[in-house]
Amino acid sequence: xxxxxxxxxxxxxxxxxxxxxxxxxxxxxxxxxxxxxxxxxxxxxxxxxxxxxxxxxxxxxxxxxxxxxxxxxxxxxxxxxxxxxxxxxxxxxxxxxxxxxxxxxxxxxxxxxxxxxxxxxxxxxxxxxxxxxxxxxxxxxxxxxxxxxxxxxxxxxxxxxxxxxxxxxxxxxxxxxxxxxxxxxxxxxxxxxxxxxxxxxxxxxxxxxxxxxxxxxxxxxxxxxxxxx
Numbered sequence: 001x002x003x004x005x006x007x008x009x010x011x012x013x014x015x016x017x018x019x020x021x022x023x024x025x026x027x028x029x030x031x032x033x034x035x036x037x038x039x040x041x042x043x044x045x046x047x048x049x050x051x052x053x054x055x056x057x058x059x060x061x062x063x064x065x066x067x068x069x070x071x072x073x074x075x076x077x078x079x080x081x082x083x084x085x086x087x088x089x090x091x092x093x094x095x096x097x098x099x100x101x102x103x104x105x106x107x108x109x110x111x112x113x114x115x116x117x118x119x120x121x122x123x124x125x126x127x128x129x130x131x132x133x134x135x136x137x138x139x140x141x142x143x144x145x146x147x148x149x150x151x152x153x154x155x156x157x158x159x160x161x162x163x164x165x166x167x168x169x170x171x172x173x174x175x176x177x178x179x180x181x182x183x184x185x186x187x188x189x190x191x192x193x194x195x196x197x198x199x200x201x202x203x204x205x206x207x208x209x210x211x212x213x214x215x216x217x218x219x220x221x222x223x224x225x226x227x228x229x
Contacts, residue, residue, distance in 0.1 A: 023103035094122035
């Protein structure tokens with residue numbers, strides 16, 4: 001009888017922990033707004049991968065080491081669908097930018113663990129926004145450690161080029177071209193306004209064309225030919 005060695009059990013990397021992406025509508029709206037506006041900003045860049053609430057596994061063989069950032073951005077990785085971000089399958093490139101949106105359910109201990117995780121596994125920029133208290137915190141990598149950003153008002157992300165502004169009411173984020181991040185509803189309203197403005201301009205142009213044509217007709221009826229003037 002031939003005895004063969006036991007093969008190592010396949011390591012399973014879960015794609016879900018059964019927990020909701022957000023605890024409330026405000027947190028969900030912010031996650032979607034940041035993620036989708038970043039998608040729009042980098043739509044023409046095929047080597048920028050952006051995801052929301054996606055498990056990131058930095059260490060092969062250990063599925064217990066993971067986080068699911070509310071939004072992550074990875075430069076030098078192709079766009080495309082993924083069940084999770086397994087770093088060893090992505091040229092060992094970690095997400096460079098991470099956003100977390102706080103909710104009342106976030107615990108201080110949990111957020112401290114996330115901070116240490118992102119610091120340890122290579123995140124370059126880490127932003128935390130609390131929409132209830134309208135507080136923004138940010139960290140940038142300095143060699144192997146995070147350094148807190150002391151002045152975030154008007155801060156421009158080194159990687160993303162976006163500008164952060166805190167008003168008395170909320171956080172505002174601006175693209176490098178000065179356009180503000182908008183919610184999906186606001187984006188749709190803007191699209192409708194632009195379409196209505198275009199239709200109004202075309203209608204005005206048609207009215208002017210018709211007026212000109214009517215003038216030509218009246219002149220021709222009087223025997224006046226503009227081509228001969």
